[in-house]
Amino acid sequence: MENGAAQPVIVAIDGPSGTGKSSTSKAVAAQLGLSYLDTGAQYRAITWWMVANGIDIEDPSAIAAVAGKPEIVSGTDPENPTITVDGTDVAAPIRTQEVTSKVSAVSAVPEVRARISELQRSIAAAAEAGIVVEGRDIGTTVLPDADLKIFLTASPEARAARRSGELKGADVNATREALIKRDAADSSRKTSPLAKADDAVEVDTTELTLAQVIECVVTLVEEKRAGK
Numbered sequence: 001m002e003n004g005a006a007q008p009v010i011v012a013i014d015g016p017s018g019t020g021k022s023s024t025s026k027a028v029a030a031q032l033g034l035s036y037l038d039t040g041a042q043y044r045a046i047t048w049w050m051v052a053n054g055i056d057i058e059d060p061s062a063i064a065a066v067a068g069k070p071e072i073v074s075g076t077d078p079e080n081p082t083i084t085v086d087g088t089d090v091a092a093p094i095r096t097q098e099v100t101s102k103v104s105a106v107s108a109v110p111e112v113r114a115r116i117s118e119l120q121r122s123i124a125a126a127a128e129a130g131i132v133v134e135g136r137d138i139g140t141t142v143l144p145d146a147d148l149k150i151f152l153t154a155s156p157e158a159r160a161a162r163r164s165g166e167l168k169g170a171d172v173n174a175t176r177e178a179l180i181k182r183d184a185a186d187s188s189r190k191t192s193p194l195a196k197a198d199d200a201v202e203v204d205t206t207e208l209t210l211a212q213v214i215e216c217v218v219t220l221v222e223e224k225r226a227g228k
């Protein structure tokens, strides 16, 4: 069978919050020598800019009017992913509760999605060895011709436990409710909602360790590259 290792490989990893997309994508990219793009960080970055500039998050037309203004730059080294807005490092401020609670509203605005999706496609096209891109609509909308599409899932309980562990003892029930609310908003928006592509491989990570999920995805990429 022909070995396509010289061709850039494009991997799309989608799924709801806390399913392991970021940890898995970074590790798979590092292991296979690919670039890595966290598209959620880009939506968080544009949301951070809207908040910092006093834009009314309740008003989609106000968001749409300025969606083209901030310059968002993503560094795609899986060992050291970076994100800046107009030259400012925003890696920490995009993770605040305030940004997390507003990101679904901002990312539902079609002008925001058009702008960010275009940026994502140009980053993927520039990745010489290939790239692992993680998000919500990568397999369905941003990169529908990806070589491999993965859709990660996990029970709300497992996802909340993982997230509240990260947030140093945050209340698991409150974290669970916030996750469910954000997933519902992301899944029900009109423009490119969170969804599994028909040709995506679904991996339920509830009972798997992170190492098992990484191994599973690496194997799937290697099988693709080997032309299986």
Ligand SMILES: Nc1ncnc2c1ncn2[C@@H]1O[C@H](COP(=O)(O)OP(=O)(O)O)[C@@H](O)[C@H]1O
Pocket (backbone or CB within 6 Å): 015, 016, 017, 018, 019, 020, 021, 022, 023, 024, 162, 163, 166, 205, 208, 209, 210, 211, 213
């Ligand atoms: N299979 C797993 N088992 C246990 N913990 C996991 C697993 N996958 C990820 N985690 C942990 O859960 C948290 C959320 O993972 P993350 O990769 O950020 O998810 P997502 O990007 O889907 O929101 C992280 O602390 C991560 O280390």
Ligand SMILES: Nc1ccn([C@H]2C[C@H](O)[C@@H](COP(=O)(O)OP(=O)(O)O)O2)c(=O)n1
Pocket (backbone or CB within 6 Å): 016, 017, 018, 022, 039, 040, 041, 043, 044, 103, 104, 107, 108, 134, 135, 136, 137, 138, 182, 186
């Ligand atoms: N491709 C994407 C990625 C993220 N988003 C939106 C919807 C998500 O709630 C937010 C934040 O995504 P992020 O992956 O950082 O979220 P979590 O790590 O799961 O907390 O961005 C999106 O609309 N489309």
